[in-house]
Amino acid sequence: MAVALAAVLPGHGQASDAVHTEEASAKKLASPASAAKPAGDKASGSIAKSVADQIRAAVDGGALNRKQQTLTIDNNSKNTVKPAEKPRHAEAEAAKKHASSPAPHDGDVHWSYEGENGPQAWGKLKGEFSICGTGKRQSPINIEESSTLQGPAEPLQFNYQSSGASVVNNGHTIQVDLSGENSLTVRNSTYKLLQFHFHTPSEERINHQSFAMVAHLVHKNAEGQLAVVAVLLDPGVANTLINKVWTHMPLDSNDRVRMPGGVIDMNELLPKDQRYYQFMGSLTTPPCTEGVLWLVLKQPSTLSPAQIKMFSQLFPNNARPVQPLNGRAVREAQ
Numbered sequence: 001m002a003v004a005l006a007a008v009l010p011g012h013g014q015a016s017d018a019v020h021t022e023e024a025s026a027k028k029l030a031s032p033a034s035a036a037k038p039a040g041d042k043a044s045g046s047i048a049k050s051v052a053d054q055i056r057a058a059v060d061g062g063a064l065n066r067k068q069q070t071l072t073i074d075n076n077s078k079n080t081v082k083p084a085e086k087p088r089h090a091e092a093e094a095a096k097k098h099a100s101s102p103a104p105h106d107g108d109v110h111w112s113y114e115g116e117n118g119p120q121a122w123g124k125l126k127g128e129f130s131i132c133g134t135g136k137r138q139s140p141i142n143i144e145e146s147s148t149l150q151g152p153a154e155p156l157q158f159n160y161q162s163s164g165a166s167v168v169n170n171g172h173t174i175q176v177d178l179s180g181e182n183s184l185t186v187r188n189s190t191y192k193l194l195q196f197h198f199h200t201p202s203e204e205r206i207n208h209q210s211f212a213m214v215a216h217l218v219h220k221n222a223e224g225q226l227a228v229v230a231v232l233l234d235p236g237v238a239n240t241l242i243n244k245v246w247t248h249m250p251l252d253s254n255d256r257v258r259m260p261g262g263v264i265d266m267n268e269l270l271p272k273d274q275r276y277y278q279f280m281g282s283l284t285t286p287p288c289t290e291g292v293l294w295l296v297l298k299q300p301s302t303l304s305p306a307q308i309k310m311f312s313q314l315f316p317n318n319a320r321p322v323q324p325l326n327g328r329a330v331r332e333a334q
């Protein structure tokens with residue numbers, strides 16, 4: 001498993017850093033130096049920690065298998081609910097040992113979704129983030145249906161199968177790193193699926209409307225080009241795949257939990273109707289690298305309100321605001 005993971009999680013090359021930027025940030029959060037976080041972050045950190053404690057206690061007690069979960073978010077810095085710390089799941093600990101090398105001490109800046117290090121400041125936080133502020137083809141965008149180009153059919157060919165995976169809480173989202181042979185063929189190129197992760201609310205907007213959540217499926221082809229499939233998520237019937245991911249959800253930043261072999265089948269996340277919008281954009285997190293092919297599926301999949309709640313209690317808002325289109329073409333692939 002460690003070998004397979006190593007294959008999926010590249011080292012420190014440029015392109016792989018771009019793909020795994022959120023993971024890289026998570027590694028840095030692990031560093032003792034990052035114990036001193038900006039003040040604005042401490043409050044949300046302690047809330048997340050409090051929720052994490054509660055969810056962990058619930059998981060340990062098997063409560064996630066029941067329908068009702070009671071979780072309290074304490075908006076004051078004082079924790080009123082503080083369940084006894086229980087030993088972490090042995091599997092999580094084991095996976096963690098294999099997960100990462102020691103965090104580098106390169107004076108990395110911490111970016112966030114609110115406060116002084118929020119999206120409006122990303123471009124100024126660090127030289128390599130500058131495109132976040134100056135880029136002209138940034139994501140996410142609002143898709144105005146009345147101004148899309150009506151293109152001929154070009155179906156997405158998903159070649160997804162049961163795969164091994166591990167789930168990481170990188171401090172910005174819950175991300176699932178995949179080890180199986182999953183790929184997408186589009187525009188005469190085949191892209192391998194590396195990981196998927198979630199945002200709430202959806203970063204993409206359609207006619208200025210956002211959705212409850214979105215899953216981003218990050219693919220890369222042999223030339224190192226990225227293609228991200230966005231699966232919009234609406235409240236409704238619970239999603240089987242998300243249930244498996246949430247069951248193994250790591251609760252603290254930097255925690256990684258290995259999932260049982262073959263448990264992830266990405267077909268369980270895709271909607272039946274796979275028509276989509278296509279445009280060029282960027283990563284939606286620093287360093288906001290451009291040249292990313294975006295494929296936004298028009299039909300949302302569903303997840304249950306309880307599934308939304310579980311994620312949003314850990315990450316109340318991890319969506320970058322929409323960016324200017326700057327004359328880019330958005331193609332509707334019927």
Ligand SMILES: [Zn+2]
Nearest residue numbers: 197199216284
């Ligand atoms: Zn994303």
